[in-house]
Amino acid sequence: MSLRLKTILGIASIEALLLLLLISMTLDYLRTTNYEGLSKRASTTATLFATTSKDAVLSYDLASLESFVNEVLKNPDLVYARVLGPEDQLFAQAGEKSVLARVFQADVMVEDVSDSIFDTYAEISESGVVYGRVEIGLDINSLTATIDEAKNKSASIAALEMFMVALFSLILGTYLTRQLKSLSDAAKTISAGNLAVQIPVKGQDEIAEVAKAFNAMAANLQEVSQRRDEFEGQLKELNHSLEDRVTRRTQELVEKNGQLEKANRDIQDTQAKLLQSEKMASVGVLAAGVAHEINNPLGFVISNLTTLETYVNNYKTLVAEYQDLFKITDSAERKQQFQRINQLIEEFDLEFMNEDLGDLLKDTHEGSIRVKEIVKGLKAFSHVEQGEVMQLADINDCISSTLKVVNNELKYHCQVAVELGELPHTYCLPGQIKQVLLNLFLNAGHAIDGKGIIKVTSCLENGCIEISVQDSGCGISKDDVGKLFDPFFTTKAVGEGTGLGLAISYGIIVEEHKGDIRVSSEEGVGSCFTVVLPVVLEAPE
Ligand SMILES: Nc1ncnc2c1ncn2[C@@H]1O[C@H](COP(=O)(O)OP(=O)(O)OP(=O)(O)O)[C@@H](O)[C@H]1O
Ligand SMILES: [Mg+2]
Helix, strand or coil, rough: CCHHHHHHHHHHHHHHHHHHHHHHHHHHHHHHHHHEEEEEEHHHHHHHHHHHHHHHHHHCHHHHHHHHHHHCCCCCCEEEEECCCCCCCCEEEEEEEEHHCCCCCCCCCHHHHCCCCEEEEEEEECCCEEEEEEEEEEECCHHHHHHHHHHHHHHHHHHHHHHHHHHHHHHHHHHHHHHHHHHHHHHHHCCCCCCCCCCCCCCCCHHHHHEEEHHHHHHHHHHHHHHHHHHHHHHHHHHHHHHHHHHHHHHHHHHHHHHHHHHHHHHHHHHHHHHHHHHHHHHHHHHHHHHHHHHHHHHHHHHHHHHHEEEEEEEHHHHHHHHHHHHHHCHHHHHHHHHHHHHHHHCHHHHCCCCEEEEEEEEHHHHHHHHHHHHHHHHHCCCCCCCCCCCCEEEEHHHHHHHHHHHHHHHHEEEEEEEEECCCCCCEEEHHHHHCCCCCCHHHHHHHHCEEEEEEEEEEEEEEEEEEEEEEEEECHHHHHCCCCCCCCCCCCCCCCCHHHHHHHHHHHHHHCCCCCEEEEECCEEEEEEEECCCCCCCCC
């Protein structure tokens, strides 16, 4: 169904409905007022007629009644009039014969009249006594004709109006749909890609406004489209130049990458060389330390051996002289030999030699033991003596058993306070951990001159086991703190420490167990060494 038809049908049906309502209300009003007027007129006429006839009825003046009846019939539309006595005896009547012949039946409402005559009556009474009554009949044909005419006229006006409205709707609808069609045609043209479209603008109404707006929009679209085409062109150009640049840059990057790879290889080579030289330097430091450490005992061992060699030669000479003495039988010669031997004993200072021999052997033995210890320490430092495997152990047990070992050494001048927290068992090398602890306990003991306190604690902190050994000893100078873990760094007298304890401990804790050793110290107050061990719950490979 087209918009035009919808408009016409819509407006026509609204119009028809409204007209129907208006006409029915008007006609209803017309009918009611006319019917009321007629019924009022009938009752007034009957009452007036009854009043006029009263005296004549009372005096039984039939001639007067006759004339009254004729007089009253002059009223327009009155078709008959009748005067009756108290016992319904007819006194006078006039009107059309056919009408007078009917049996009187009073009408109450005009609407109920079926024989087109409205019959009504009025009683003739005096002081409450009824002396008779008058009956009249009014023709309602002219009234119904008037109403019918009004009905017909209203219907014609309604039909005319409906026709006019339909015609106007048709014209308006046609105009509107035509404008809309031109709009939709133009929109289709635009969507097909042709933006150079304009709708003819007619008049000044809203449709014209829409057409103007549409034309402006189309013009804008065309401008934007042109600009977009231009941009697209520029973009294509840019894209081309960008591709060129990217290709060039990529080539440059590939070259740079090659250079970087070469540089990286060079760096790796240099790093390997550096590492090698650092290793060599460490070996050098180690060798220098070892040389220094071994040199001392070895020096006096060699010097002792030289002296011992002299002593042995002296003894050999003396033994040979004694052997010669046993062979001599002549007493003079034996005396002479004795003198020679005594002379040699004096010369060799045999008494001193005998005394010195013991000392020399003891010193040489001690010196050799010391060299052996240094070599043993070195072996531990270089982890030559490995073989222990990672096992689940209780660090608190390690602490307690190590404390038992050092107890003899510490108990005379130190009070050892132990505070062990609850720790999970962890995979570690318990033997090596004990070695670390032993060194820390001994260092703490050595640091305390006279009486002092060593506090040993263990706890779990941030998922790691922490063991701290705190002493009230001499403390460490700021200069020395940085050297503590250097191999052979010691402040102890020769023979008291090799300076390998902390270096070895560092290797065990940091390298073997991926833990840490922290130091805090204040000169004259004391030091605290803290060993941090990560808790390992699964057996490492
Ligand atoms: N608790 C401490 N208080 C003061 N100084 C310390 C303490 N622990 C270590 N040091 C200093 O660090 C030096 C190095 O200690 P380290 O354990 O490595 O070797 P050492 O004890 O001298 O010899 P070794 O342990 O090989 O017998 C010690 O000589 C000492 O000067
Ligand atoms: Mg030590």
